[in-house]
Amino acid sequence: MSTGRSNTSPALRALKFTGSALSLVAMSAAALAALVLIIVPLLTGSQTYSVLTNSMAPKYAPGTFLVVKPAPADTLQVGDVITYQIESGDPTVITHRIIGVGAGQSGERVFTTQGDNNDLADEFPVQEVQIRGKLSYAVPYVGFIANGLGNSDRGAIAQWAAVGLLGYGIVLLVRGSLEKKRRGTEPELDAVLLDMPARIDTPAQERDGSFPHLHGTDVSLMGDDPLLHDCDHCDHETSSRHAAKSVAV
Missing domain, CATH: 2.10.109.10 (Umud Fragment, subunit A)
Known part of the structure; x- marks a missing residue:
């Protein structure tokens, strides 16, 4: 059984990787700019x-x-x-x-x-x-x-810029975390889908007890009721819907 993950094209995976890399670069640049241009001057009392x-x-x-x-x-x-x-x-x-x-x-x-x-x-x-x-x-x-900001408004604009840059960094971190978490759950879903046995529900075959295409298959996959076979030395109940035909003795 195929899943959406396995059907993802290499081009799409490469595009997602590029987007994640660019987001990381943008986050790093924003954090560095906020640190060097705004946070350090404010903390050190610099002008x-x-x-x-x-x-x-x-x-x-x-x-x-x-x-x-x-x-x-x-x-x-x-x-x-x-x-x-x-x-x-x-x-x-x-x-x-x-x-x-x-x-x-x-x-x-x-x-x-x-x-x-x-x-x-x-x-x-x-x-x-x-x-x-x-x-x-x-x-x-x-x-x-x-210089374009002007001397009078530079302080207030710097504070708002710091908030904006830090907020942008937080958004990128949360987005990356959610994306990583989503990708981490996909293999588990794939395993569940791949491990599920195919259920066969063919009324005609169930009625006569024949499954010609399951030669060598474990009968435990067919359901909760066991498949009974006739034998000469046993006295089985044949009331189950999966039981074989009765044999006159």
Whole structure:
């Protein structure tokens, strides 16, 4: 007996496998994006920025998404990339690399910065109060999307995006689990169907007790009533509907 599983064409099985693989890739990408772009910045108290100019190219080209984590000024050193305000209290910021560390008139630390793609250092030293944080990591091209969202709505949109990405991942997980469970039950169904014996219900043959096409077949498959045979040395009841014809003695 054939089943729907055995009749599935190789092309259809390949299509299902491809769909499952694409779903897994999409789920992994969604989880990674939510982790890198939203969850980690929120958990670490980091701020996100987008590169707009070529001053830090090619490593941090325009459109790069920057995650900047707050850091004490006394932990900063030459080679660190920092984001700082052009003027204290002004929201406009610059992200450049520290090329020198010094002391101000009152003994506070000041930093000399320069863009990787610039020939000259920045005109004014950076004071501690101007520093917003140290670059934690960067993601290329994602900054273009962040710029399109705008600075004012970015926080709320990021939270909703996190919920959407996580929800999408959960849906894919549940769908994959249900699909795996459904496939796991199919072999059991096949076994039940294949192990069921064929029932023969031929009234004419049952009446005369003949089953010519079941030569050598176990009679226990025919039903609950045994098939009786006449013999010379036994005294069987022949009232069963499956009993053989009576023999006069």
